[in-house]
Amino acid sequence: MASDLTTIPNIGPATARALAEAGIPDAARLRALGAHEAYRALLAAGARPHFIPYYVLHMALQGRPWNDCKGEEKRALRAQYDALLAETGGGAMTAFEAALDQIGLPRPRPVRAK
Structure with missing residues (x-):
């Protein structure tokens, strides 16, 4: 059975797979948890921390475009997000990764040995 997670705006197949692997198999469970706790589950499942996916989840559950998050919000x-990383230990990153995260750029993915 295909997940209905992708019926939520801003959630594509890759995010739906990551959420399912983190124990969030469907939209009802995601809505029940909320974006903050869903992101906690993603971190616990091994997702690399990055601010953009965190706020995209918030916008998704509000039915808003991902890039609608601005200013004080x-x-x-x-x-x-910073408090969650501090709480979960998910904030362990290099200074370079922190700088990329601060300006909203994706971090380089590790090169896997063949």
């Missing part, structure tokens, strides 16, 4: 979400 974005600053407030950033504070919540």
Whole structure:
């Protein structure tokens, strides 16, 4: 059975797979948890922390475009995100990764040995 997670705006197949792997198999469970706790589950499942997916989940559950997060709302979400990382230990990153995260650029993916 295909997940209905992709019926939520801003959630594509890759995010739906990551959510399912984190124990959030459907839209009802995601809505029940909320964006903050869903992101906590993603971190616990091994997702690399990054602020953009955090606020995209918030916008998705509000039915808003992902890039609608601005100003004071974005600053407030950033504070919540930083607190979550501090709480979960998910904030362990290099200075370079932190700088990329601060300006909203994706971090380079690790090169896997063949």
